[in-house]
Amino acid sequence: MNFPSRPERLGGFRLIRRNSGAHVIVVGNEKGGAGKSTVALHLAIALLRMGQRVGIIDLDLRQRSTGRYLQNRRDWMSHHGIELPMPQEGRVEPSQLRHLDEAEAEEDVRFQAVFSELKAENDFIVIDAPGADTHYSRLAHAVADTILTPVNDSFIDFDLLAEIDARTFEVGRPSVYSEMVWECRKKRAGRDKVSIDWVVMRNRMSQLDARNKRRVGEGLKRLSERIGFRLAPGFAERVIYRELFPLGLTLLDLTEDGSTVAFSMSHVAARQELRELLSVLRLPELADSKIPF
Template sequence: MPADGYGQIGDQGGEPLTLKTPAPKTCRVIVVGNEKGGAGKSTVSVHLAIALMRMDKKVGVIDLDLRQRTLTRYLENRMRWRQSTGADIPMPEIIRVDASTERDLDLAEREDTDRFNTSLERLKAVSEIVIIDAPGTDTFLSRLAHMSADTLITPLNDSFVDFDLLGDVNPQTLKVLRPSFYSEMVWNCRKEKARTSRQPIDWVVMRNRMSSLEARNKQRVGEALENLAKRIGFRLAPGLSERVIYRELFPAGLTLLDLTEKGSNINFTMSHVAARQEMRDLLITLRLPELAGAEIAF
């Protein structure tokens, strides 16, 4: 047996070249993070999780948003709706990671590290993809999450108010003056991950709540984002438009992909068809290796 673990082709009737030892199981970690509230992180997280499960992927989620817990509450509502209607809708396993209450900083960071790593490894063992909803502030847990990412998704409301999360630009020329503290944090996490695992972090910025009108502000935000993408190295993705349906779905824990399921009393409209297309466009832009060759069946 060759030392490289492959079968050997004989001169006559030899076995085909095959991998004798199975490749180690891999699990993609997708972190949905930024440091501004109200950008739609939890909405993106839950819709992405359900979309991937409807494509037969095993998905686990981690909620790190210590104050809001929107993702946890969303999935609790989903479980209650599932139990009350008997509908067989996808339900990811969720782990909520609480921050340490230790007063000593070193002890607190060690405890946070242990809790986070234990939770992540537990979900990796049973999942193909783990989605982490990061907090909307700069915390130690948030930095741990960002360093663990294979794919980082940053939802961003389509305005210069939220653009400031990523960087500062000249208001006349839209030339990038400097990256923001968040961009610098992401850059440091990317360097640390490259150093420790030699794996890159694919950073994708979503333009959420975009206007359907070709307004001047929309065009200027787009130009500024393209300039910043070249400067600090992220890809731009189409986001989710502002729709009342997202707020209506939360109490039942449903997503746009559940509207035709048993028990749903929400009429399916052309607006919902367009919203589903936004989810398809996002999946296409993410280029997840786990979805290579798969049909988007929703």
């Protein structure tokens, strides 16, 4: 197999060559449990149902929640004899080399091969980044057109973005993930003369008003003005998301023949949250498209 040429290094940080092609959405932060896989799958299926060609990469190479979700979806389709929209799945494997530079060089080549193939054949690529700082995660963030960061309504998740004063709740300096995103944005702008759009969404939100919820919201608003991300409405905490995973279904599949999940007003509200997220993302490729769900 002939691999693409090695990516260039800028200040010790690698940038994969993007060229033209699909719009890349990276769903990422460096914390598990924020709902990244749920968001990634719902975005991918929503784009497919809008007539877009979609590729998807799961970079959580240990847990592979997105990969398991897709396998559950294939199993559901096989069992019911029904076709559902499916993204084109790209798969990368971790390097087993022990020398760090050699391992990263091997992962550079593997990522670029999968990325280039998906980019040539799709309108969008959705990348589910791991809840950790990995080489693959940095490669993915550096090729993003849009970075979507789900955070739970807690100061544990907030700490991933910035430090906060425990007494006054004043926002301090940006934390490790924000610094990594800033580095990616700066170097992409320098090389490709484009800006990565960074959107933070509050996910798994309680439907009850609470002082902590308000404080997190106020802190995110102040931080967004300081380091330049946009805020998006997120998904409320709903049992349905946990029920859908083993079936491989999304909210947009519940009216399909064979679905055993009763469609309710709660699901209508959840679909509206997904529509609002798509609107806030302002994906230029969808500028003239109507949301059909």
